[in-house]
Amino acid sequence: MTSDRLDDRAFTERLREVGAGRYHDKHPFHVRMNEGRLGSEAIRGWVANRFHYQKNIPIKDAAIISNCPIREVRRGWLRRIVVHDGAGVGEGGIEAWLKLGEACGLARQDLLDERDVLPGVRFAVDAYVNFARVQPWPVAVASSLTELFAPDLMAQRLAAFETHYKWVNPSGLEYFRRRLTQAREDSEEGLRLTLTYCDTRALQEEAIKALMFKCDVLWAMLDAIEAECGRSAA
Ligand code: AHQ
Numbered sequence: 073m074t075s076d077r078l079d080d081r082a083f084t085e086r087l088r089e090v091g092a093g094r095y096h097d098k099h100p101f102h103v104r105m106n107e108g109r110l111g112s113e114a115i116r117g118w119v120a121n122r123f124h125y126q127k128n129i130p131i132k133d134a135a136i137i138s139n140c141p142i143r144e145v146r147r148g149w150l151r152r153i154v155v156h157d158g159a160g161v162g163e164g165g166i167e168a169w170l171k172l173g174e175a176c177g178l179a180r181q182d183l184l185d186e187r188d189v190l191p192g193v194r195f196a197v198d199a200y201v202n203f204a205r206v207q208p209w210p211v212a213v214a215s216s217l218t219e220l221f222a223p224d225l226m227a228q229r230l231a232a233f234e235t236h237y238k239w240v241n242p243s244g245l246e247y248f249r250r251r252l253t254q255a256r257e258d259s260e261e262g263l264r265l266t267l268t269y270c271d272t273r274a275l276q277e278e279a280i281k282a283l284m285f286k287c288d289v290l291w292a293m294l295d296a297i298e299a300e301c302g303r304s305a306a
Contacts, residue, residue, distance in 0.1 A: 077273045084263065086280050087214075091221040094287035097228070101298040106228045108236025110302075115237060116176050117301030119169075120188040125293060126169045128197050130156045135204040136212045145209075145269075148261060155254060165254075168247040175244020192296025200289045207282065210269035214279035215286040216262045222255035 078086065096102055101118070104110050110118075130153045137146045137153075158164025173183045182188065204212040230248045233240055270279040 096290040139209040172244040175241035196292040215282040219259040
């Protein structure tokens, strides 16, 4: 049977087309954020709700590791958990996001207590974690490829905060500065694994659908945040 498997270039192009159409850099909330048009309450609501996503990333990544039988892949993916959880107290991305919250005037405990987490954000994040638990690990890896499009957004966001949201203590922006390189490293690893292990046309199509699903996860989070917090203008 002739294989109708996409070659790496065509597969990569299909994945990039998903982001070009659906990545959350185009969501109205992010567009307004990057144009400096959000009020402080909208920024605080976004930071408090995105913390729920951030603290669930290592749980999602551990789910992928738990489903993966290949030692070399697990060894590489394990790095992500340490990036977020930190190698020790006071380190890692989750800690840096808590510092972003403090830089916006939010109490750490309010983020940790999930006091302001919106139902739509909670459901979208739960859907992402459960996706990673039940999907074949290469398909779950493919869902992280939204990070192919993250570095440009991080750069735009950093510039926006430094220009339009000077009331946020600049020390809180360290998270986004780190993501410029971490997102690039993550997406290079994720793309290499996806191209290697989504090695049938069926798995390639599942990977493309996984990326669409993840774009919907990120979009749905912003829909909920926009509905609740997006009304307050700068
Ligand atoms: O800060 C982000 C992060 O740690 C991750 C992990 C990765 C994944 O495994 O799905 N995705 C992701 C993302 C982060 N930040 C988002 C943003 O806009 O700040 C972007 C998001 C992503 O592109 O998936």
